[in-house]
Amino acid sequence: MQCNKSGQGDTITPTQFIKHGDTIVSSRGTFELAPVTNKYGVLKVIRPGLIVLLNDTNATVWSTNSSKSVQNPVAQLLDTGNFVVRDANDPNPENFLWQSFDYPTDTLLEGMKLGTDLVTGLERYLTSWRSSDDPAPGNYTYHCDPTGYPQNLMRKGANVTFRAGPWNGIRWSGAPNLVNNSIISFGVVMNSRVQGWVNYHSAVVDDCDTYKLCGAYGTCNILSDPFCQCLDKFEPKHPDDWERSDWSSGCVRKIPLNCTGDGFIKYSGVKLPDTRNSWFNETMTLDECRVVCLRNCSCMGYTNLDIRNGGSGCLIWIEELVDIRQLSQSGQDIYIRMSASDIDSAGSKGKTTVILAIALPLLVALILLGLGVGLILCKRKRREDPVLTTTGRLGGHSNKNDNSNQIHQENFELPLFDLLTLTNATNNFSFADKIGEGGFGQVYKGVLEGGQEVAVKRLSETSEQGLHEFKNEVKCIAKLQHRNLVKLLGCCIQGEEKMLVYEYLPNRSLELYIFDEERSALLDWPKRFNIINGIVRGLMYLHQDSRLRIIHRDLKASNVLLDIEMNPKISDFGMARSFRGDETGANTRRVVGTYGYMSPEYAVEGIFSVKSDVFSFGVLVLEIVSGKKNRRFVHPDHHLNLLGHVSTVTPNESRGQAKHVNCDYDAEQ
Structure with missing residues (x-):
């Protein structure tokens, strides 16, 4: 075997045919498993256009597979990292007989693709290693599934464990944080020959990304408790299972469909359902999409295929809608098929709104009275309830109905951090510094000017329980000191911003x-x-x-x-x-x-x-x-x-x- 260096990469020139019984059956090659167990493996290129790996007994361990036979094959490791086999006599240097980029294992390099070539049938997908030191294929694979409208799926064996959601022209519907920026970009290539994904980023995964966690017509919200809820006008299919926190049976409509007089109700801010049972058209308008869906009794929902420039295209779902989640930002709209009774009910709510709007001037005096009473009660509650002020003190509490708060009759000192200090420490609360998220809000890693690492828990604007938790956490652990409790270093209260600052624990x-x-x-x-x-x-x-x-x-x-x-x-x-x-x-x-x-x-x-x-x-x-x-x-x-x-x-x-x-x-x- 002779190796030459060229501008295109390292070249392996052809050797003679391998004589090893029936090891090589055809130019495509069928080979028995004979693993290399020592350092005497040999890599060769042979004239049909194949690369073969032999062990010390000359048995074939692995081979490339090509349907084309050439007389002067060469193997090259290109500067891109792509290991290719091509015909040395072919004037087109990119006309490969075989390339390693078609088999990306667990790493996706620039120039690789995920997806299926609809002409050759070749599917390119990622495969995990069996372990950190064993590169044999593991249990997990990551595919661009072309069934229905293409979407990325992670599987453990044959079972789907995660779904990124369909491409909407800007991002994957289930990964709102993945957007193009000045450093990275990604997109989808889809035409009559190929369907593939180009991804240069990864999505944050939480419990709501577990595939079908809430079953059909159930929606998952990571900020709610429990995570799973039925969509409006739906109810649990098996209530007893839901009481046990087993939501896999999903939900059903309170009023069943009968295909006569059905309509659609708009649901907003969601990750779009699994698209493997879907149909799409790139040129239809949303109104045309509605008509097509309405004519098919099996069509359960529809939406725009592409949300850019006001929306275009048609994506419809056949049969049940599964793997829906509620997104706090960047969720999409979907129109779900409902019975005529549900449509009338939704319409009656609209009429009620109109009536209230007309009657509103008559209620001004009553509203002003209510505001006055509310203001008085608010001031009274403020005097009774502990309030964190800009002095960093936690005041007393005299609510007789809550015995747990009667002990807080003294003030607690807690260091205060300036908002600008925490903003600088977390790089303006950048996504790269985000280390967690919960019902309170998001948690960021920060580095103070002196080099001290901290964890900053920032109250979310949409959090319903965050303010209560903020006050409660300070009351409970402001003075607790123990080696097995996370230490609260201070807080920040400035305008609408409320943050807690903790010691940073690197192993999370x-x-x-x-x-x-x-x-x-x-x-x-x-x-x-x-x-x-x-x-x-x-x-x-x-x-x-x-x-x-x-x-x-x-x-x-x-x-x-x-x-x-x-x-x-x-x-x-x-x-x-x-x-x-x-x-x-x-x-x-x-x-x-x-x-x-x-x-x-x-x-x-x-x-x-x-x-x-x-x-x-x-x-x-x-x-x-x-x-x-x-x-x-x-x-x-x-x-x-x-x-x-x-x-x-x-x-x-x-x-x-x-x-x-x-x-x-x-x-x-």
Whole structure:
């Protein structure tokens, strides 16, 4: 084998045919598996136009595949990173017999494509490695699926786990943060010959990106609790399953369709549904799209194919709409087929609005009176409720109906940060510095002028509970100091901006490790035991040793952060409640927290106590030990979650003799 350097890259010249029995069957090649187990592998190029890899026994391990036979093939590694086979006599240097860019493995380089060549049938897709040191194909693949209207899908085996949503001319509908800028650009190429994607960015994935989490006609909102809700005018198909936080059965219309007199209701701000059962036309108007959908009783919804310049094209869905999520920004409109009764109901609401508008002048005096009364009540509540002021003090509270707040009769000092300081520290709250998001708002990594790294939790303008959580978190942990609690460094209150500043923990949340196949390998059993032990110490401090008895009420893997040495720190006290030393629990009408971690008496009756945190801790321990999520646990023999599985099997299961029994949970045990 002779290697020459050329301006196009390294060249491998042809050798003689390989004589190895029936190893090479045709110019396309069919080869047996014979892995290279030592350093004696040989790479050759042969005259039909093939590259072959041989092991030390001259058995073929791997080969390129070409339907064209040439007499003078050469193999080249181009400057782009593309390894190609071409005919040296061909005047067109880009007429490749085979190229590595058609098989991108786990990395997409500039010039590669994802998608299917509709002429040759070749599909280009990404494949994960089996492990960090084993490049064999793993369980995950990432495809541009051309079924219906093209969209990007991630699969684990044959099952879809994530869907980026269809291309709308500007972005993928399920990834509103991916927009073209001065550094990167992306788009879709789609014509009669090829369909492919060009992507130079990655999307942030959260629980609502789990494929079909809420079932048909269910919508997922990461800021709501629970995540899944039925679309307006829909209801759960199996209410009992939804009570158990199993939303996979989805929703159905309250009033069924009959295909006569049906119409459409507009739903806004959503990630568009799965488009594998869809049809599209690039030239139709939205009105023409509506007519086409209305004529087909199987058409369940429609929208514009391209949202640029006021919208154009037609995209319609056949049969059920699945994998919808609510987006706080950049969501799209979709028109969903509804019964005539639902359409009339929506129209009657419009008429009611008109009547109210006409009657509005007659109600001015009453409204002014109401505003006056409201102002008086607001001032009275302000005197009674603790308010964070620009002095950084948390005032007293005299609400007799809330025993947990009666202890706050003294002022708490808390350092204040200037808005400009935090803006500079987070690069103007750039997307690149965003490290998390929750019901309160978004969390950013920041670096102060002195070099100190901090985590800045910024109250979202759309957050409904954020202000309550902001005040509650300061009240609960402003003076708590423990090695297993995240330290609150200060806050910022300036205009409409409200932010909390914490110590920065580089390893982020426990959830990122125990549920990830690769990262979980970093947590050996001593580390897992240390994490469990640290959480226990933090809880004991909250429940017994701190000046206030604190019940966290939202203990879960994502609320346990890890420092540089993988020591755990409990975070996010927005849902917490504080008590006097002789109080151990209470009852509430407002149940908050995360389903799957809530104790039964709290989820059903609103009764919470230190035992509620202990229950959540038990679920967390099972997740740390097993590496499985309680609400995502799957077993071939039953539909129980992880907690139900553990509590209903006998020791015989280890011998393959699982026996399920009924167990009643005693809140006092």
